Amino acid sequence: MTVTKLDSGKYRVDVRPQGRNGKRYRKTFTTKDEAVRYEKFMLATAHNKGWVEKPTDRRPLAELIELWWKHHGSQLPSGHSMHLKLQNIDELMGHPRACDIGRKLFADYQAMRMQSGIKPETINKARWLLNGVFTVLINTGNYHAENPMKGVKPVRVPVREMGFLSREDVQRLLAALDGDDLRAVKLCLATGGRWGEVKRLTRTAVIPHKVTYIITKNNRSRTIPISEELWKEITVGDSMQLFPGARYDRVRETLDTLFPWLPEGQALHVLRHTFASHFMMGGGNILTLQRILGHSNITQTMIYAHFSPDHLLDAVKLNPLQLT
Template identity: 40%
Template sequence: MSIEQLQDGRWFVDVEPIKGKRFRKRFKTKAEAVRFESLVRQRLVQDVEWNPKPKDKRRLTELVDKWFDLHGHTLSDGVRRKEILSALAKELRDPLGRELTGNQVNELRREQMEKGVAGKTLNNRLGYLKAVFNELYQLGEIDYRNPLERVRPIKLQERALSFLSLEDIAVLLEALDARDSSPHPPMIARVCLATGARWGEVEGLDPNLVRNGSVTFANTKSKRTRTIPISAELEKELKTHLARHGRFTHCMETFRRVLRATNLHVPQGQASHILRHTFASHFIMNGGNILTLQKILGHTSLTMTMRYAHLSPDHLQDALRLNPLVSTCSGSKLSAEGVASSLSRPEALP
């Protein structure tokens, strides 16, 4: 860059970057020439084409750490999620974040499936990894889009929900009452069965929130408080228990051991969640409203609650009344054999 005075008294500015367009212009005064040179210099510095930003060379583990510092620490399961993500990054050989590809993730997923890792677990890990890139891009921490945005989760076979019968409930509660190691599991189980709350929500129950014939759960998965009515008898038992033994402690493992010892059939991975399914299932079978159940369970989406709809006494009853093997003729119902016989006669055809 240069500014020089010409023979005619004007000032000449010549700005030439390393490559690209050259800027040359004449001015009547030196002040104008200096301002023009300064303006061109500033634009060249700001222009990405002339002043390219260095490529992000942070590896996946560094991005996971940054995600936790900026956002992950605010999540209720943030620490656990970070541990999963860090292990996943190492299994992927810790590539540069911007160079990670969907094929790398899919290949690792195939290897883990062959080792017996559950499909739901793999889908959760993919979701966690996608969330890292989405959040960092949203915060402006990275300048490239999610490299995994086109990777689809595994399509899983929907499993039928399992729940305990009244006889099963009696067996389970009797086994819990006979266990002397901890006084808390029997009471927690009863509160779960009476309210549909998650085991962890009951464990964190504040004794001061058991009042006026209800319990209020403040430490919920959705971060929203829920107040559920309970019977006067259960309220009295719960208050007495908390006054005598203090706040509930973490005792889920004790519950799991007792459950396994009863030999009750519970699908793998449900354990204490079977109590929540049992409440919801019996609620619907006894004629409860699906929208009321959604509020009790604290589901943000009705889709989750609809899993229990098939247990309703009148759910899809029209399938019995309107299916093609059931018809009304002169006030009587034709059997399947009758329908088949009618169709076999030529005169019966239109």
């Protein structure tokens, strides 16, 4: 060991990391622990050549996508869909190499997609997916350069109208449905669950009087109370899957027929918006809503804040017209 205790009570490190003829490093520390850690650091980094540029990664993007699938994507609930999207992005980009990925290539891809009428949200999803591929590969030691998507800015997306159903609309919708479609929609409206989360529920995920969403968008399970009446209604039958007969396309067609005024692109997500909107209009707490919806960031939930009865109410009391 090259750590010695001095008469002063301090500890000195005297080490030649590169051997007898290499450069000598001496440093004094107050504690032995600090000295030992410094010695280990010097020995571990002695052969690092940070000034030497790493070789260019010429692997095809397609190969990196498959590594991402192996190490991460295959474990995600929506991994298969993400995998297909990444393969499509690779094809549209012309099957680039890893060293080709960056701001210029993605700018060209973005311009090409915009010209073909693709929505900004779809382009931003592609950016997010590619960034995720490199992040996973860096974290697993399968990519040794900086994330090439760093610095690639998302397309600015205008704030879109968020539609929701009134209480009368909800009654019209429920009257038009039956069977598993009706029961699944009721659970969506009662808990704010996404259609996919509700559709995948099994009988073991429902106990008196709670439902637990396990396979979720962010892989975080959440448990939400439900009424005894709804619990009895959704647990009829003996199938392991709770709503085996529920059909997305059938419910969506019903929504489109009854409410053609709903904003384009919402589809069955309007059920989740409806729950959240009525929750806030009824005086619900925004932090509680975040937990119910399973949002990892409060900013996602804040889009519903304006539904609160007292949202910015001080504007009425404290404006200059009232203060004169």
